[in-house]
Amino acid sequence: MQPMEGSDKSVASSASTANNTGTSGESNLLDQLQDLHRRLAGVRQSSQRYNASTRNTGPVPMAHETNKIIVCSVRRCLRMVKTQDDDAWQYIISETGFRSAIDYLAKRNTVEWITWPGAVVDESSQDGVRRKLESEFNCHPVFLSNDILDLFYNQFCNETLWPLFHSLSQRSDNRLLENFHDKYEAYCLANQKFLEVVSEVYKDGDLVLVADYQLMHLPALLRRRFPEITCAFYLHCPFPSSEFFQMLSARESLLQGVLGADLVVFNHFDYVRHFLNACTRMLGLESSPSRVEYNGRLVSLGICPMGIDPPKYAITPSIKDQVARLAKQKQKNMKILVGVHTLDFCKGILEMLEAMDYLLQHYPEYRGEVQLYAIVRDYGRTASCQYKILSRQVDELVGKVNGKYGTAEYCPIRYFKRAIPLEQLIALYNVADVAIVSSIKEGINLQAMEFVASQKDTGHGVLVYSEFAGCASSFQGALLVNPMHIEQVAASIDTALKMNPTTKRIRHEQLSRYVNTYTSTLWSQRTMSALNQAAAMAKDYNRLEKLDTAQLLGYYERSQRRMFLLDHDGTLNNYKSMSELAEPSAAVLACLEELSADPRNSVYIISGRTKYWLEKWYGHLARVGLAAEHGFWFRPAARFSPVPAAGRVQRSIINNIPDPIDEADNSSGSSVDGVAPTSFNIGQAQHLAPSSDPTRPSSTMSVASVATTAGGTVAQESSDEEDRSSTRSFTPINHKEEFSLPEAQPWQCMFSDVELEWRHDVETILEHFTERTPGSLLDIKDCSCTWHFRDADSAFGLKQAKNMQLHFDQMLRDRPVAVVMCRIKKYVTIRPWRVNKGRAVSRILEYECESPYFSPSSFDFILSIGDERTDEDMFNVVQGSNSYTVTVGHKVSRAQYYVEDPDEVLRVLTACNALSTTDRQTM
Structure with missing residues (x-):
């Protein structure tokens, strides 16, 4: 039996050695991980956007030295x-x-x-x-x-x-x-x-x-x-x-x-x-x-989250003395918990005390081994009735816990009903094993940062932090808890007290990185910098001046290459929810026709309406380019082309501006892929009616058919004079060569790769709102959806629109979709964020310059007019010394100038035409 006993001892000794080896190996592995984590943290620190080397440490820029x-x-x-x-x-x-x-x-x-x-x-x-x-x-x-x-x-x-x-x-x-x-x-x-x-x-x-x-x-x-x-x-x-x-x-x-x-x-x-x-x-x-x-x-x-000044919490010689005194006062193996709060319901003081009670009741091994320092500062709030009640409740709960678990030698909770000096607080933070932040709701908790900064040299403490306190998502090294879940808080305290030193150091370094980056100094720098930027931006937006038409006409007269970028609704005509009622006036059409007839002018209409309606209203104006649905669809403006010398027919551009009906007669048919009505007649297209001008040849038009193809509804028109020649010519100003009148260009999609998978869910919700909002109107387009509430009850419609915007902001926050509400025109539109008038204007300039390396300076005169938020993207693209950006109505805008209403827009365009007419007569 003796050999057997020796064998057992040998096996036990080997197991013990293996166990120690395993523990040592685990410790070494944790040390290696910590070293790797520290090196990685160093790399991150060096690439921090707001590291010390890149921060602005100079004075805040002021208008004058005497400013403050x-x-x-x-x-x-x-x-x-x-x-x-x-x-x-x-x-x-x-x-x-x-x-x-x-x-x-x-x-x-x-x-x-x-x-x-x-x-x-x-x-x-x-x-x-x-x-x-x-x-x-x-x-x-x-x-x-x-x-x-x-x-x-x-x-x-x-x-x-x-x-x-x-x-x-x-x-x-x-x-x-x-x-x-x-x-x-x-x-x-x-x-x-x-x-x-x-x-x-x-x-x-x-x-x-x-x-x-x-x-x-x-x-x-x-x-x-x-x-x-x-x-x-x-x-x-x-x-x-x-x-x-x-x-x-x-x-x-x-x-x-x-x-x-x-x-x-x-x-x-x-x-x-x-x-x-x-x-x-x-x-x-x-x-x-x-x-x-x-x-x-x-x-x-x-x-900009507020922070602290970490150097203020460094351990000075005087604080070291206080740390030593606290260490002497601690009983052997006593663990220190600390909770520093303002007397307030939202700070979770009662919840922290309840967690301490639960800890001592269900983890009896901590009785006599754990002590909570509860520091509650009232800051004069005890004058309030409710805070007096809270103060009494805290007193009672502290007494209950101390009475239940305390002895002559052991006091579970040391309660300080006052603020303590900063040096004593830093010393307490330094010796604490666990800091508890149990806020029910809080903007940001600076006491947690103070605790981390005070443990810079030791790093042995663990932070138990409420998930309802500010910056909880940034405190990766903390144990996050729900303070209302008392059992969870107690369990997290138990975890913190049993945590091994290596894990504690890793967690402390994570917290320390945040505390030393987002300091009070950084807050002041960023806030003052943002204030100066905000003030500059506000002035940039708020500098609107009334358009000086005389000055604009002076630039127009001297220019040789001009660009007109015009919105439709609210700019060329008053806004109407229903497209059927939003047709431009005859005066607007005549003005645009004459404006586009000058070869020096490029005219584009950029609208949120569908291409069906833009084609219906402006399709006969081949020299007017169209961008529908904020640029999703694009029809380029047709260019003039030279006419051979043989067979030229001289016409006066002034007296014989091409008639819209002639353009309609000369086209064999126009295909519109957008949503079209089921029938089409002359009364619905008054601008295509025969001219009553006796100097012009009369013509008639009939609707041949309305056919449906795979691409959508196609409205086909035929003319009674199909044998009329499709080529006409005239002599432009300042050009010896004659040009033929161009024909309309086909439509093309500028954003064929945008994501539209969200549309089904959005349309379902929009239909829900439409059914429950009398007077509202839903407009489903090829790439966007617009909900109009102009004809609904004003108060209820606005309330529904706000709720809709908030719902979609939440629902689509991770999708590349923009939700725009316009209170003036009373609509909410949901569209791909890539599809906007700014990008549309960029494509237009690229087309007109025949180069992807376009620039607004390629034109010596640009007039851009709009009236709402969607036009701001357009204004941003064409800013420059040669540009006039104009908004309709006095409002916050990136535009340089404003005009009062669409009537004034028409007067400005008509004045430009008058200059061209005078120029032609002079020539």
């Missing part, structure tokens, strides 16, 4: 408290990330704060306090009385706006309606007081930054008083979905207040989306993902 940055904030600069000894004021500088961002700007620019000092100051002391703040802190105080402060700050901001902005309407309960008028009046009055103080220090060229939900009216007030002001608004907290925001009776005025800014900055894309939805639903504004058009102005939207 004015920062308006209710509570992010400093606060005043009375000392207990001599009843004097003590001034405490804020330690927020926002303050760090502004301090960075103050190193390179002159910065002045406009702020509430954090306390009620009696009138006798206000002058002294003001002098102190202005001389030592560059701060201009806004003093508020007790009554105004309570209504404005406690009741309206803290008890009404704050819960709603965090989607916690149940916390507002009856107080949302209680005394609302008085609270809102106080809010308006407080914003007005800020305006008066800003007005005392503002000079032309200064930049103004307004911070947070307490001052949502201020940008509009500033815009009213200083129309040319450059202003940004930053919202630190979340912006709620429109379903929550619409609960406020003052919702429209709050939105209008914010839209007084040039730039509105949010912490997350979701908040931009919610803001756009609110603007669309409640104000009916047109918007894009990064801009809103409001009151003739362009307001830019930005996403």
Whole structure:
């Protein structure tokens, strides 16, 4: 038996050795992975867009050296408290990330704060306090009385706006309606007081930054008083979905207040989306993902998450001493959890305490081994009734847990009902094993970043982070939890406490990369840069001048190669929802015919209508090019061709402009592949009726047949004078050679490769809206769909259109499709984003220049006229010194000029024709 025992020992020893070898191998593998991860992180860091070498570290560009940055904030600069000894004021500088961002700007620019000092100051002391703040802190105080402060700050901001902005309407309960008028009046009055103080220090060229939900009216007030002001608004907290925001009776005025800014900055894309939805639903504004058009102005939207200043959380010698003291106070093997919160329902304080209770109950091995440091800062909010209730609930829950699991030597929760000094907080973060962020809803949590920055040297702590807090998707190294799921939070704490050191270091490096990249310094740089860009863009869009027709005609007369790019609806004629009613007038057709008869002129009509209708209205004008459905279909303008000397027939271009009916008679038939009506008659095409001019030969036209082919419905026309010669000639101005009158070109598809698989689902939904919106009209085209609500009830139709736009924005967000709503013409159109008038104009210029290397400068005169958002793409393409871009109606536009209405457009074109006529008569 003895040998057997020795054998067993040998086997056991071998197994133990193998096990140790396996553990060692696993550890080595993890170390190699960590090293690889670190090297990969270095490569990523070097290619970061906003790395230190590429950031702009200079001063913010100003109009003049004497200009400054004015920062308006209710509570992010400093606060005043009375000392207990001599009843004097003590001034405490804020330690927020926002303050760090502004301090960075103050190193390179002159910065002045406009702020509430954090306390009620009696009138006798206000002058002294003001002098102190202005001389030592560059701060201009806004003093508020007790009554105004309570209504404005406690009741309206803290008890009404704050819960709603965090989607916690149940916390507002009856107080949302209680005394609302008085609270809102106080809010308006407080914003007005800020305006008066800003007005005392503002000079032309200064930049103004307004911070947070307490001052949502201020940008509009500033815009009213200083129309040319450059202003940004930053919202630190979340912006709620429109379903929550619409609960406020003052919702429209709050939105209008914010839209007084040039730039509105949010912490997350979701908040931009919610803001756009609110603007669309409640104000009916047109918007894009990064801009809103409001009151003739362009307001830019930005996403820039706030950060901290990481060097501030470095471990200094004095902090090391505090770390050592904390380590001594820790019992042997005690694990430290830390949760730093503001006293607020949305911070999830109760949920964190419930998770601690659950952890100690269901993981008994942690009793006596884990201690939670709960630091709750009230920031004066205990003046509110609801926050007093929350404070009492926290006290009770802390007492319950400590009473249930505590002993004479062990206290499960150490509760600090106050803010603690920064150095002590950094030391606590440094020794903590787990940090808990249990927010129910939060814009961005800077305490999590502080924890990561404080662990720079150790990296042994793990972050348990709420998936409802801002930047959760960016915190890849954190353990994400649902704070309402108490069991999950407790399980994640258990996972964090048992995590091996290598995994902890990898997770810490992931978090550290984000914290050290998206700092408060970067926030200030990007925000100020975006503000200057937004202001420049707004001025670029808002510089519209009335078209000077005399100046335009001067350029027209001197030019030799001209391009006319014209919209149809709202430009050449007044807009009509039904295509059957949108036919151009005889005056417009005659004007275009004469304009295109000059060989120096190239004329194109670019419309959202189908090619069937453009062919029907303008098909007889061969020299007028057509682009249907925003350029999906293209019919080039026909070119003049020389006529041999033999057999030329001289005609006067002035007295014998080709008649539309002659063109129709000379064509053997026109094929239209678009949607056509089932019958076609002379009454439906009045512009093709025989001319009543006795100097012109009379002709008649009959409809031969309407046939259906595989390509669609084909309307075929035959003439009674088919034997008439199809070649006519004339002598153009300034040319010795005669040219034959051209024939119309065939239609061609310019975007045959666009994706149209989305159309079936879109059409089904559009039919649903059409059935439920009396008076609406659905227009299905070859590459797009348009839903008209012009003839529906105005309020209900607009509401349906907003809902439709929001639905399609969500449904088609991953598809190459554009959803455009036009409030003026009252339609919503869904089309491939590649198909737009800008691309259509590019193809037209390419065709006219006979080269892919075209340029607007190939023409010495370009006149582009449109009236809506879809025409902005066209304006962008033809910008230049030789171009006139004109919008119909005074609005936000990239155009240079505006005219009042389609009648004025016709007058401008007619004036161009008159110059050509005079020129021809002179010749």
